[in-house]
Amino acid sequence: MKVGIVGAGHVGLPTAGALARLGHQVTVTDTDAPRIEALGRAEVPFFEPGLQELIAEGIESGRLSFTTDPAPVARESSAVFICVGTPPRVTGEANLVAVEKSALAVARHARGSLIVVEKSTVPTGTSDRLAKALARSKPGVSFQLVSNPEFLREGHAVEDSLHPARVLVGSDSTAALEVMRELYRPIIDGGAEYVETDQRTAELAKHACNAYLALKISFANAMARICELSDADVVSVTKVMGMDPRIGPGHLHAGLGYGGSCFPKDLAAFQRLVERLGYDFPLLGEIKRINDEAVMSVFTKIEEVLWNLEEKRVALLGLAFKPGTDDVRFAPALALARLLVDAGAEVVGYDPVANELAAAEVPGLKTADNVHEALDGAHCAVLCTEWDEFRTLDMTSARSAMAFPIMIDGRNLYESSDMAGAGFTYVPVGRRSVSPAIEDRLLADSL
Numbered sequence: 164m165k166v167g168i169v170g171a172g173h174v175g176l177p178t179a180g181a182l183a184r185l186g187h188q189v190t191v192t193d194t195d196a197p198r199i200e201a202l203g204r205a206e207v208p209f210f211e212p213g214l215q216e217l218i219a220e221g222i223e224s225g226r227l228s229f230t231t232d233p234a235p236v237a238r239e240s241s242a243v244f245i246c247v248g249t250p251p252r253v254t255g256e257a258n259l260v261a262v263e264k265s266a267l268a269v270a271r272h273a274r275g276s277l278i279v280v281e282k283s284t285v286p287t288g289t290s291d292r293l294a295k296a297l298a299r300s301k302p303g304v305s306f307q308l309v310s311n312p313e314f315l316r317e318g319h320a321v322e323d324s325l326h327p328a329r330v331l332v333g334s335d336s337t338a339a340l341e342v343m344r345e346l347y348r349p350i351i352d353g354g355a356e357y358v359e360t361d362q363r364t365a366e367l368a369k370h371a372c373n374a375y376l377a378l379k380i381s382f383a384n385a386m387a388r389i390c391e392l393s394d395a396d397v398v399s400v401t402k403v404m405g406m407d408p409r410i411g412p413g414h415l416h417a418g419l420g421y422g423g424s425c426f427p428k429d430l431a432a433f434q435r436l437v438e439r440l441g442y443d444f445p446l447l448g449e450i451k452r453i454n455d456e457a458v459m460s461v462f463t464k465i466e467e468v469l470w471n472l473e474e475k476r477v478a479l480l481g482l483a484f485k486p487g488t489d490d491v492r493f494a495p496a497l498a499l500a501r502l503l504v505d506a507g508a509e510v511v512g513y514d515p516v517a518n519e520l521a522a523a524e525v526p527g528l529k530t531a532d533n534v535h536e537a538l539d540g541a542h543c544a545v546l547c548t549e550w551d552e553f554r555t556l557d558m559t560s561a562r563s564a565m566a567f568p569i570m571i572d573g574r575n576l577y578e579s580s581d582m583a584g585a586g587f588t589y590v591p592v593g594r595r596s597v598s599p600a601i602e603d604r605l606l607a608d609s610l
């Protein structure tokens with residue numbers, strides 16, 4: 164089947180690569196000419212494990228191509244996927260300008276009929292609005308709208324696109340549902356859950372999933388605060404919660420909280436949407452409040468161990484919003500970096516892939532070429548992103564590089580006993596801190 168993808172970004176490229184691997188003829192179009200040109204040489208503009216190889220494979224097979232011209236995409240494709248960004252407006256509402264513009268740009272060239280598939284996360288009702296806009300723009304063409312939200316996680320986008328646990332397809336058109344079924348046939352035959360519904364339900368289900376996952380994280384972080392106040396252990400609390408199959412273990416990890424291009428933006432957009440619909444749902448606001456509190460709580464821990472932050476050097480281990488990506492959008496590490504810079508600390512971050520993007524976002528944030536350079540002379544280290552290279556960090560050499568052996572663990576990556584054994588004052592989240600007596604004395608002397 165011939166398929167068009169509009170938007171060569173975090174959603175469009177894994178989708179395109181996966182559909183080409185499934186045997187479809189895929190053309191990706193984007194207005195960013197240098198990006199399209201680079202993609203023609205299989206150069207992927209961001210870090211996503213396995214994506215470069217998938218794109219290269221598609222190009223080599225002759226099933227994947229890139230163009231800035233939407234005309235052939237509209238004329239030759241059975242379905243066109245809209246995979247453009249829906250960034251937040253200042254009000255929190257999703258900005259749907261790119262969705263409308265890019266769909267109209269393709270629609271201009273359509274003939275006869277065209278299936279337009281929304282992959283971007285949008286408020287429920289968007290496909291109905293888009294259907295009207297498209298019909299108005301090209302009265303002679305029959306447009307069938309489909310909502311097919313993506314559930315892919317950054318860092319696992321290739322795996323999630325090739326082997327999704329579930330595929331959700333919503334449309335009011337039975338003909339369009341049939342085409343989508345054929346498109347996903349290999350994935351359906353591979354055993355993925357395949358859910359068909361109407362387009363409004365599919366749009367709402369995507370917002371519901373992301374809001375609920377964010378709720379789980381905030382619930383775990385609220386538990387962490389309560390554990391700190393009651394000398395209990397949040398890792399054990401959430402482990403026990405996750406053992407209940409009705410709750411499930413995912414997204415219950417307490418720490419610095421969630422960031423990224425999805426949860427913060429989708430939650431804000433969902434809040435505005437339910438307000439507009441006239442439903443009072445303050446729980447959504449609480450999810451964000453607890454998430455903001457998670458960063459503030461780690462900042463307070465740093466202040467507690469270092470007292471005044473001026474002229475103190477703080478090393479941030481990890482800057483990306485999570486491991487496996489160079490994405491720093493709404494990254495908790497950057498929110499923390501801003502607080503530390505404002506408080507007068509010297510903040511040195513190190514991330515295996517996100518240094519450059521992070522430094523561009525936070526004035527005053529210095530970056531180091533490797534973890535040892537970041538730790539050198541640091542009065543405190545804060546683990547912000549649980550990259551594998553930090554899991555295996557040699558704590559003895561880390562300790563000797565630092566001015567004070569203090570580790571604040573914003574992701575509960577380490578074990579207290581190991582850290583105490585290595586001579587660290589160790590402060591996790593929602594768990595008891597350890598502080599070797601000798602280090603306490605040294606610290607007191609130095610301050």
Ligand code: UDX
Nearest residue numbers: 313314315316317414415416420421422423425484485
């Ligand atoms: C998320 C959804 O998982 C995905 O289905 C949707 O399509 C897009 O949004 P993503 O943002 O890539 O994907 O990452 P995810 O792995 O869900 O993590 C989001 C954030 O939550 C990260 O900052 C992560 O560090 C944080 N997180 C995740 C926690 O703090 N605790 C957890 O237990 C899990």
